[in-house]
Amino acid sequence: MGGTHKPNILVFSPIQTEVDAYADRIRNSGFISVKTAKTLEEAEKYLPGTEVILGWNFPTQLLCKPIASSVRWFQSMGAGVNDLIADQSIPQNITLTRIMDQFGAYISEYVFLFLLDIVKDGPRMKQSQLERRWDPFISETLKGKTIGIAGLGSIGAELVRKARAFDMYVHGLSFSGKQATLVDLHFTPDQWGEFVKDLDYLVLTLPLTNSTYHIINQDLLLAMKPNAYLINVGRGALIDEGDLLSVMREGHLQGAVLDVFETEPLPKEHAFWSMPNVFVTSHLSGPSTINEVSNFFIENLKRFSSEQPLSGMVDRNRGY
Amino acid sequence: MGGTHKPNILVFSPIQTEVDAYADRIRNSGFISVKTAKTLEEAEKYLPGTEVILGWNFPTQLLCKPIASSVRWFQSMGAGVNDLIADQSIPQNITLTRIMDQFGAYISEYVFLFLLDIVKDGPRMKQSQLERRWDPFISETLKGKTIGIAGLGSIGAELVRKARAFDMYVHGLSFSGKQATLVDLHFTPDQWGEFVKDLDYLVLTLPLTNSTYHIINQDLLLAMKPNAYLINVGRGALIDEGDLLSVMREGHLQGAVLDVFETEPLPKEHAFWSMPNVFVTSHLSGPSTINEVSNFFIENLKRFSSEQPLSGMVDRNRGY
Incomplete structure (x- = not known):
């Protein structure tokens, strides 16, 4: 992967153990610029300079603010993204991806x-x-x-x-x-x-x-x-x-x-x-396990770094 | 099936509704000489002249007696026949078959x-x-x-x-x-x-x-x-x-x-x-349903009548 761009990454989830686990796996794969946040305040602090977000229940109202102007790609931890598509505060120039083929x-x-x-x-x-x-x-x-x-x-x-x-x-x-x-x-x-x-x-x-x-x-x-x-x-x-x-x-x-x-x-x-x-049952049939979501995201990170098309691209008009 | 031999059949099971259901199906397939028995006494009465038995929990002690001398083939209603193989009262010249491929x-x-x-x-x-x-x-x-x-x-x-x-x-x-x-x-x-x-x-x-x-x-x-x-x-x-x-x-x-x-x-x-x-669970994983056992038996009856090899032949030495 010589010569590829390694972006600044922000991992967001309200669950501390989850963000830590994701950050470890991402760093171990060679992408070392990883910040973690689990509250709106922490997200605000780390957004400046962030290019890529791996997120779950992210405070999307931040994404249309100037502090988020460097964000180019938002990877959801789930397969269903109807909420994110409906969300008017996410600028259209941020690429949205969802987890695919893991469920x-x-x-x-x-x-x-x-x-x-x-x-x-x-x-x-x-x-x-x-x-x-x-x-x-x-x-x-x-x-x-x-x-x-x-x-x-x-x-x-x-x-x-x-x-x-x-x-x-x-x-x-x-x-x-x-x-x-x-x-x-x-x-x-x-x-x-x-x-x-x-x-x-x-x-x-x-x-x-x-x-x-x-x-x-x-x-x-x-x-x-x-x-x-x-x-x-x-x-x-x-x-x-x-x-x-x-x-x-x-x-x-x-x-x-x-x-x-x-x-x-x-x-x-x-x-x-x-x-x-x-x-x-409690929305558990297709869980986003940390291992599977990490693997999906890391593969996508490699594509992002080498400017190849991402997996799980969301088409906002199609609706998924 | 012109010219084939239609044998005398005895259906045995301790359950009245079962023997009736089997007998109906067998007769409807064109083999009309069907007797039914659900007790030792009834079996004794109908064995003389019987060539084929379709049986479950059959009183096998009858099979080595002169009244059973016409019996040539015993079709078990089950897949496991260890009891029948171990049973010394079943003459070796009676062909044993078991249900196969139904379970x-x-x-x-x-x-x-x-x-x-x-x-x-x-x-x-x-x-x-x-x-x-x-x-x-x-x-x-x-x-x-x-x-x-x-x-x-x-x-x-x-x-x-x-x-x-x-x-x-x-x-x-x-x-x-x-x-x-x-x-x-x-x-x-x-x-x-x-x-x-x-x-x-x-x-x-x-x-x-x-x-x-x-x-x-x-x-x-x-x-x-x-x-x-x-x-x-x-x-x-x-x-x-x-x-x-x-x-x-x-x-x-x-x-x-x-x-x-x-x-x-x-x-x-x-x-x-x-x-x-x-x-x-109660030995229910592979039930001998009346439909499936009937179909298997009737196919075998056709083979028997036209002297073709039977399905589910038991090899007493092999043990199944």
């Missing part, structure tokens, strides 16, 4: 845990053990069931691959259609009703954009089979949660697995927590 | 349910929901872990296929070595110690034979990594259960998933039921 394993393992728990009736197995009851019941199989994957990016593609290994029928819906050949049947965004009507499981891996906000509403939910399952590992606001609640209370849908919500953390009093056929 | 989907889905529940910490997710607690913890992934599969028959091969889709390292041990190329590293039965020492998960899919009885004993368990998991979907007596208990009570092994036991049903007072790191 396929995590999210697909999460999804298949729940698919298998549902189809094999894991809860009944555990209840039988609690009661010391010999209970050799026969469950169904994923084999032969139909899964629909909305969003065929790196996460969707990984779900397709695993669904194949389970001998499922795989339907997909995507905006670009670039990955249409991955699936048995491909649908476009004007075909949502057709897409959902034959599915045993609908998995949402879409980004949140103007075109996907509340895309799952009462009409679409009622178009699904009454015994289908809805699984959301994308963003909470893909679903109109009020519609989902009322439809499920009327007995439509066999269940839902929700890892993301319109309001996070999900409020303590929310009905989802206690519905027997709703599995609630 | 791969069932058993591999069962195994991956537990692998994912363990690695993603499904129980913690469910506990957090019970407590309405937002708890975005980071779990590990199957990706990058090493699974060892003992037995590379149709069930083992299906496990290999799914393990690949989860980007696991796959080691295998088999007696014949015929499927050695399926796995990253293959071991033979003289290499058990080498085989188990690097595994995160050891899955047993072996048949029970003289060479595999109590193959998993204290020495082998102690050769495993202290944080490894043992999963048994083969036969209970593959494991010396006393050794497993004492080794786990000393804190070796992180957990065990046991679907089969030396004594089934597992006695109510058995320690396994209440050990926090032992998952007990």
Whole structure:
């Protein structure tokens, strides 16, 4: 890497141990000009001269101020960047990147845990053990069931691959259609009703954009089979949660697995927590682990230093 | 099928609804000479003239009596036939067959349910929901872990296929070595110690034979990594259960998933039921569903009628 430019880097996260861990890994990779901040005040202090930010919950209102004029690139620690895109205080000349291709394993393992728990009736197995009851019941199989994957990016593609290994029928819906050949049947965004009507499981891996906000509403939910399952590992606001609640209370849908919500953390009093056929988890299906985010960022730093195109470039117009 | 011989068939199971369901399916396939029995007395009554038995928990002591002299073929409803092979009252001239290739989907889905529940910490997710607690913890992934599969028959091969889709390292041990190329590293039965020492998960899919009885004993368990998991979907007596208990009570092994036991049903007072790191299920991972067993048997009946070799032939010397 002789002759490349090594930029001044600021790592921001409200969690002290995290910023330290990131800074260590970045320095160990040969980029030694790394500052860390976990509060707005610390960020203000270190922004002058900073060219690159690796951030989570960054006080973005600082980015349109003169102290941030040297910032050229903001790397988010997450995959979803709808907040950053909507944020008017981030100047357009700052390049935004998001983490990509790191979440396929995590999210697909999460999804298949729940698919298998549902189809094999894991809860009944555990209840039988609690009661010391010999209970050799026969469950169904994923084999032969139909899964629909909305969003065929790196996460969707990984779900397709695993669904194949389970001998499922795989339907997909995507905006670009670039990955249409991955699936048995491909649908476009004007075909949502057709897409959902034959599915045993609908998995949402879409980004949140103007075109996907509340895309799952009462009409679409009622178009699904009454015994289908809805699984959301994308963003909470893909679903109109009020519609989902009322439809499920009327007995439509066999269940839902929700890892993301319109309001996070999900409020303590929310009905989802206690519905027997709703599995609630805490936005943990695709965690930004320090190792994986560091590796992604360091690879991107090398590209930045040698003026190659960055991975995970965000297109503000496209919305992700 | 003109000119083929349609034999007299006896379907035996202690469960009335099962024998009726099998008999219906067999008759509907064109083999109309079907009797059913669910007790020793009924079997005695219908055995004279019977050429083919489809049976589960059959009173085998009848088979060496003159009333059974017309029996030429016994199709078991299960995959494991160690009991039938050991049974001295079954004449050697009765052909024994077992169900094959029907259990791969069932058993591999069962195994991956537990692998994912363990690695993603499904129980913690469910506990957090019970407590309405937002708890975005980071779990590990199957990706990058090493699974060892003992037995590379149709069930083992299906496990290999799914393990690949989860980007696991796959080691295998088999007696014949015929499927050695399926796995990253293959071991033979003289290499058990080498085989188990690097595994995160050891899955047993072996048949029970003289060479595999109590193959998993204290020495082998102690050769495993202290944080490894043992999963048994083969036969209970593959494991010396006393050794497993004492080794786990000393804190070796992180957990065990046991679907089969030396004594089934597992006695109510058995320690396994209440050990926090032992998952007990009721020999349900590879159920003989009526549809699948019927289909297998009817295909075999067609072969029998046209004097073609049967599927699932048991070799009494080999032991399965």
